[in-house]
Amino acid sequence: MIKRVVLFVIDSVGIGELPDAIDFGDLGANTLGNIAKDQEGIHLPNLKKLGLGNIDGIKGVDPVSAPLGAFGKSLEVSQGKDTTTGHWEIAGLHLSKPFKTYPDGFPKEVMDLFESKIGRKSLANKPASGTVIIDELGEEHFKTGYPIVYTSADSVFQIAAHEDVIPLEELYTMCKIAREIMMGDHAVARIIARPFIGTPGNFTRTSNRRDFSLNPPQETVLDIAKKHELDVIGVGKIEDIFNGQGITEAIHTKDNMEGIEETINYLHKNNKGIIFTNLVDFDSKYGHRRDAKGYKQALEEMDSRLPDIMNAMKKEDILIITADHGNDPTYKGTDHTREYIPIVIYGPSIKNNVNIGTRKTFADIAATISDVLNIPNTGKGTSFKNMII
Structure with a gap:
């Protein structure tokens, strides 16, 4: 029985343009693939062992014959490519209209x-x-x-x-x-x-x-978990993204490595429910600044710490590694990019070498979390629990 889900968002690590990327001006964007191409390779041995390279369409990260985890990717239903939209959809919401932007400044x-x-x-x-x-x-x-x-x-x-x-x-x-x-x-x-x-x-x-932030307009899986007296721990900017809604405990972090350390600290405690971590440096320090070399180095540094996270997990834990949008540092401009997100799942009770395919919405992650924690879902998304456990 799963008692705890570690939901780990590698902020902005998209893996290729979505079918509607042209509508967002993002044709050809591929954050991970283009970094690997631009930097003549990328060394992510631990993510590869879990199945990152086995996800269809990832360039520059080789597949392995027997991944330790389950793997797949997801489309985005909501009309946007920003942090809030992505995280809210991961948590089980769909936004039919994009948030307002001000390309000419504020009135x-x-x-x-x-x-x-x-x-x-x-x-x-x-x-x-x-x-x-x-x-x-x-x-x-x-x-x-x-x-x-x-x-x-x-x-x-x-x-x-x-x-x-x-x-x-x-x-x-x-x-x-x-x-x-x-x-x-x-x-x-x-x-x-x-x-x-x-x-x-x-x-x-x-x-x-x-x-x-704004408050999410409807209940998320975080609200539901909290209602059912589970812990919902936000690490990094998670508390801000949800404006505190559905969060039982939070800690803000100064960089990726502190985010990983705090995640490990919480894994060593006797909480149950959701540990929701965001590593924002990829987006803020490297994606927006179009620094492919820095982005690559940050990914490799994070990958080197994955064994520490995995070793801290208990047998009733599962780890879901994903992203919220793209931010291709080799692409034009300084904006986010409309891309597929990777989904890699690991845990002592998770089946090895399972391809969960291309999910139709990020909300499949929320539906799966609800399913494994045995709590109601938001009504959005389809659980892939039966594929991985």
């Missing part, structure tokens, strides 16, 4: 209201790369004390501020004000605090980022 009435409520002007109000915008406007921010407000191709309202100019708690308060404003017709998926430190020409973003 005057929005910015006027925001500035009146925070008691100061703001800078930028345009789509931008987070590292580029602080290099461009950091010095002016220093002189004026005005926060830097920007967006991206995602549905986000981001506020960058130097920690010595606008203290963290004040920055978080500004984000809460923006969250109240960006609702209804102006609702965006996330308000993001983007603190940084350093001096002009040498600014660095810190790990004190915070996301202020």
